[in-house]
Amino acid sequence: MTNGRFITLEGGEGTGKSTQARRLAARLRALGHDVVETREPGGSPGAEAVRHVLLSGAAEPLGPVAEALLFAAARADHVDTLIRPALAAGKIVICDRFIDSTRVYQGAVGQVESSLLDALEEMAAGDTRPDLTLILDVPPETGLARAAGRGMGDPDRFEKEGVAYHASVREAFLARAAGAPGRCVVVDATPDADVVAAAIAGIVASRLGLAVQAAAS
Template identity: 65%
Template sequence: MAVADPSHPPVGRFITFEGGEGAGKSTQVKRLAERLRRSGLTVVVTREPGGSAGAEVVRHVILSGAAEALGPEAEAMLFAAARADHVDETIRPALEAGQWVISDRFADSTRVYQGVTGRVPAALIDELERVALDGVAPDLTILLDLPAEVGLKRAAVRRGSADADRFEKEDVAMHAARRDAFLAIARSEPRRFAVVDASHDPDMVAEDVWHAVSARLGLR
């Protein structure tokens, strides 16, 4: 088992999970957090949109579809507002306390969902990101990758009789474009990203995730 080094003071690390609908992000976030805790680390698990009191209010507005009529630029601004609160209230304090933070989605999702497929200008996305993050950036981003049609089927099974949310309801072509966009970002930032094949069973995916985290972030 990998363990934290007791001879050094705790150093906070920030890990984000990205990927399309149904990729298994929530499952893998939970599994990784449990394994890191068994290694003696203090772990904060969070999500986007959401992760703080103010951001959770915005989450309901976005995922309900109430903001869709305002257009992708306004939606990107709402995400940025939620993210700023999330960073200030949850992520930064935990990192400064030497804790590890794992977030189910972060800024890359805005780059893809609103930037690429929503066609919000890159300059606006970059400026919103600069203001919202205020210097906070992931140490490692795990991209759980699988074909869009597989992810959508998984998402449908997961929600059962509940209605699809704002993003799940879109067609497979849109989700395929988002997969391509995530992979393009990963190729452009190989030092930050680890791409994991999410089409395997959850146990195998969890092992691949653990290998990436332990290798990249110096656990032993």
């Protein structure tokens, strides 16, 4: 058992996960909580190196099994060097993507066998699992338009896929939420970011008992 709290944000491309993770962290810090913000793939030096390989598309020709292995290797380093020590120190960890993304992108969509993903998840994360997962949801057309409008250069490995692919991703995330209602909450991410942030604050307060100030910082 850990003393801290572990919150993950999940969802397809362009759902606003990174923005909402930052806003939630700012709200919690304003109340005096010690918050660690991180992301996957990445979050630790070793995992950030793997992130470049994955998101550049360099591993794509190797297939979804190879991608799942790389995600697991990055996650193992991330959990061991950042997430688990932060939780043990009583901090709140907010992570942009975690195990659900692997289950969706490589599992449900990539068709990697669940038994392999089970083994990789146990190896990489062990008993370090989120207390709360916020699944941000928008129609795939909306998410792709938002991602394209960020002005971040060429689409990454997953952003470049078509609408049908991202529709499958959305369905898989919603199925994950339905299968774990005690941990997962679906958040309508189509409204203005302020509206979404307020909804997330309410969920965090009700699910984890963490009071979150009403105004964004």
